[in-house]
Amino acid sequence: MIASRITLFLFAIAILTMPFETLTAGEHELVVITSAKNSFAPIARDDLRRLFLGIKPKHTKIKITPINNKSENIMYEVFLQKVIRMSAVAYERHLLSKVFTHGTQRIKTAEEYNKLLKELEYNENAISFVWANDLKQNPKVRVVQSIWKGQISQ
């Protein structure tokens, strides 16, 4: 009885606290970016997925450091759908499990756009992902490749 009441309570909390984020409707392009100091070529799609899963890439020979960009929920969800092909919960628990089981290094995460730019500047050969529209001709970063282009309806 108590457990079922608690279940209903948790369900109500879940519904009420679901994130409602606003993003300008229209076409958006998700791109991989790196510091303007780096000059490596576009990364194979499979290697991109492997990097963000903490697995050694097959075709990319240089050591690349992936940084997850969680500054915006919808952008992060698009990245997870198009590249990782996992839900946020499954992905993040999977990464934690790898650290917990084998002691591997956790993939860095930036919660704010400005902090992301600083991480790209200070970490050699670091990559992340952003909306192309958010770059605003920033001379400190360059676009490595496009991941996805499409419409996001509000």
Add this chain to the structure above:
Amino acid sequence: MWKHTNRHKVGYCLWLLFSLTMICNSAKAENYQELLLFPSLQIDFRNADEVSEQAAEGFDTDISADLFFALSYEKTRFLTEALASTEEIELERAQLGWEYQSGHRFWLGRFHSPLGYWNTQYNHSGYLQTSIHRPGITRFEDHGGVLPMHVAGLMGEGEATLGKGVLEYTFIYGVGSQMGNQELESTRLLNLREKGRGTNILGRLAYRPDETRLNQIAIFSGYTELDPEEGLETGVDQTIIGGYVVANHMSLQVIGDIFYVRNDVKTPTSQQSASFVAGYIHGEYGLTRSLTNYVRYEDSAGTTNDAYISLFKPFTKRALVIGLRYDWNSAHAFTTEISTSQDNGRTNTHGAIKWSAVFP
């Protein structure tokens, strides 16, 4: 008893000092350290059916914090995990390793036993496992578990590419649990020189057809000598063979694990052999981005009047577990669970709620 307690306190302090020293000294870019804290608060509600003569009713609360630290310096690895709870303080893992080749490592220390999927995947991290309780066959030694979940000694592990997939291996040679009074006494790093620690030889091979996905199939095997604790007379030589499958499709994950356990139970005056089979199938489904429901069925055969099982407090022969987990902010989880189980002719209904988290 005083010396025993003091030795543990010294051990924990040395572990803490070593970990902090490594944090301060690790400076090179390619070297790293990771520190994770998994706190949790769990409340269990119990009710036994009316036919039970030894009904245990009520609720109990457990507050715990599982601290994990890993360090990598050149080819050297160090990994440790300590649990502090309202029930115990224990050094769960302490491993010093060497990555002699990319993807292949030797370790020395205390590890999680590679028997089954659940133990190495989740062990003491309540946040990482979706359900509140572990399957009965994977219970910890001090919670009525009938298999050794911790081993100390030497471990070799690694992975090798096999086409598009990867083959992972784990082999352990060391010492393990002792037969205590109605429960196993797991081995502790600081007690390795104690008499009566039998040999443990364990191994596992797991194959993932796609290295980027979680689907896998594995076989595992072990031989463990459970020598009697001081003052007791019953020892057991145990052989374990089993396998598991993990399958993921979209938001659905299914884990199936099966164990065949053969025990030679020895006393000064007799010896008898017995065997049983136990396993579980656990399914979970992501209803929304934040809500996951799960169901697990556990069963066993050959455990009634089994010479080994009868040495323990009631063993869960069969159980049905259902629950719901809510994830919040990628760092907190709230879980509620109901289960019904049978052990030695008694039916139990059990409810539980839990908050678990991970920092940072």
